[in-house]
Amino acid sequence: MHRRSVLRRAAFSLALVFLFCLCAMLPSCGLMRQRSFSRTVDGPFDTAALIRIYADKEDDANAFLDLFESELREWDKLADIYYEYEGLNNLRTLNLAAGVAPVALDPRLLDLLEYGLSAKEATGGRVDLLLGSVLSLWHECRTAGQNDPEHARVPTEAELSEAAKIASAATLVIDRAAGTAFLPIAGSSVDVGAVAKGYATEAICRKLESLGFTDFAANVGGNLRVSGSAAGTSWQFSVRDPNGSKTIGQIERTGKTAIATSGSYQRYYTVDGVRYHHVIDPDTNYPAAFGWVSVSVLCDDAGVADVLSTALFCLDYDAGVSLISGGSSPVSALWINESGETFAVGAFAEGGGK
Amino acid sequence: MKLLSRREIVLLVSLLLISGALFLLLFLLRGSGEGEWDAVIAYRNKTVARLPLEVDTVYLFECEEGVNRIVIEGGAVRVESADCKNQVCVEHGTLVPAEADLDFISCAPHRLLITLERRGKE
Numbered sequence: 001m002h003r004r005s006v007l008r009r010a011a012f013s014l015a016l017v018f019l020f021c022l023c024a025m026l027p028s029c030g031l032m033r034q035r036s037f038s039r040t041v042d043g044p045f046d047t048a049a050l051i052r053i054y055a056d057k058e059d060d061a062n063a064f065l066d067l068f069e070s071e072l073r074e075w076d077k078l079a080d081i082y083y084e085y086e087g088l089n090n091l092r093t094l095n096l097a098a099g100v101a102p103v104a105l106d107p108r109l110l111d112l113l114e115y116g117l118s119a120k121e122a123t124g125g126r127v128d129l130l131l132g133s134v135l136s137l138w139h140e141c142r143t144a145g146q147n148d149p150e151h152a153r154v155p156t157e158a159e160l161s162e163a164a165k166i167a168s169a170a171t172l173v174i175d176r177a178a179g180t181a182f183l184p185i186a187g188s189s190v191d192v193g194a195v196a197k198g199y200a201t202e203a204i205c206r207k208l209e210s211l212g213f214t215d216f217a218a219n220v221g222g223n224l225r226v227s228g229s230a231a232g233t234s235w236q237f238s239v240r241d242p243n244g245s246k247t248i249g250q251i252e253r254t255g256k257t258a259i260a261t262s263g264s265y266q267r268y269y270t271v272d273g274v275r276y277h278h279v280i281d282p283d284t285n286y287p288a289a290f291g292w293v294s295v296s297v298l299c300d301d302a303g304v305a306d307v308l309s310t311a312l313f314c315l316d317y318d319a320g321v322s323l324i325s326g327g328s329s330p331v332s333a334l335w336i337n338e339s340g341e342t343f344a345v346g347a348f349a350e351g352g353g354k
Numbered sequence: 355m356k357l358l359s360r361r362e363i364v365l366l367v368s369l370l371l372i373s374g375a376l377f378l379l380l381f382l383l384r385g386s387g388e389g390e391w392d393a394v395i396a397y398r399n400k401t402v403a404r405l406p407l408e409v410d411t412v413y414l415f416e417c418e419e420g421v422n423r424i425v426i427e428g429g430a431v432r433v434e435s436a437d438c439k440n441q442v443c444v445e446h447g448t449l450v451p452a453e454a455d456l457d458f459i460s461c462a463p464h465r466l467l468i469t470l471e472r473r474g475k476e
Contacts, residue, residue: 008358016369040458040467042399048460048467146439219456230455238453242445247453266442
């Protein structure tokens, strides 16, 4: 009698375990899986974006994609330093009024400027939003050189030293009560190229998360930010080696995660056979020359990742490691140098690399 | 003395049958969900072509800004050559389904974007 009862229990238990295991596999199959909805947006921040959400309903997904796209386009106009838009005060308005008068700005833009000032302090000036006068010189030469390579030139020493003098004297006065910002030094200007994309991506993601959206991902010109999961599975991050197009760092994550990459390989121009990339070292006023072709930073905030990837590009390895160590939340980084060697800390070191 | 009663045998067989049916369902669904990807070619925010990733092919993308030679080979897409200024699209290398959630190929000078999407599910 006892033997029979044990066998019976064993048979039923086995059958139930088998059934349970099969049920546990259900979410990973197509039937139970959320669908993926994506959109590419060409243009904002002079780059392209891929936005994706996993959702049950198409209407919810479209609401998310519409909101993300419109927010991104709005941020692009606000942070634009090259174009003016009717009825909108943006960073170009602020720069044009340097030395003249304070400019009333959207509160989100004041937040961005305050963030830029704190980034300057946190990175010891490696990321300096008041370097606009120097950066605009390089931008003009790069654009002209790309359009007419035969007459490409680098800014002259005299031009650079004059611009650097203005940049070092530049200050930014933010008056929250009045809702204005002001550049008191004539000729000074802000450039948020190393801050705005990541900051805007983070701000948009947070806003959409607060509206209840989850399980989404955005790649705004190399600034990656994910939320939740990809239909119950991890998001796959990968960093490419610009020297050979192969994938180097691969990381799987669920939950709020961001990666940003600064590189010398995408925006550059050539003068007399020498490549001049767009990440300018505030110490030399020339393109940063620490031997990096790409630096990627992974953390939980797209704004922080953007700032730190630029800062690390303008520092040697040891100074970079000490900058990202000891913060309140963990930061991982992956450096790739001109010889193709990789240096990694944090999650990148666990997943491969040196 | 029987180890299991008739009722218990019926119950056990039913459980096993349900499990078998579920297993078959999972097997079929997994089989149909994988491998069916399209490379989606978009120009100025409009889709201009969807190319099945399982068919090796060469697609010549032409626009007023220039030409990109897009190659689909071995379940991956890449821009083999382009007459754009910066060659970022060519240097990007291949785009594979495992990276499709977050990665895409962009040719900014030609306003061209290439993404991967699951066929019929997006």
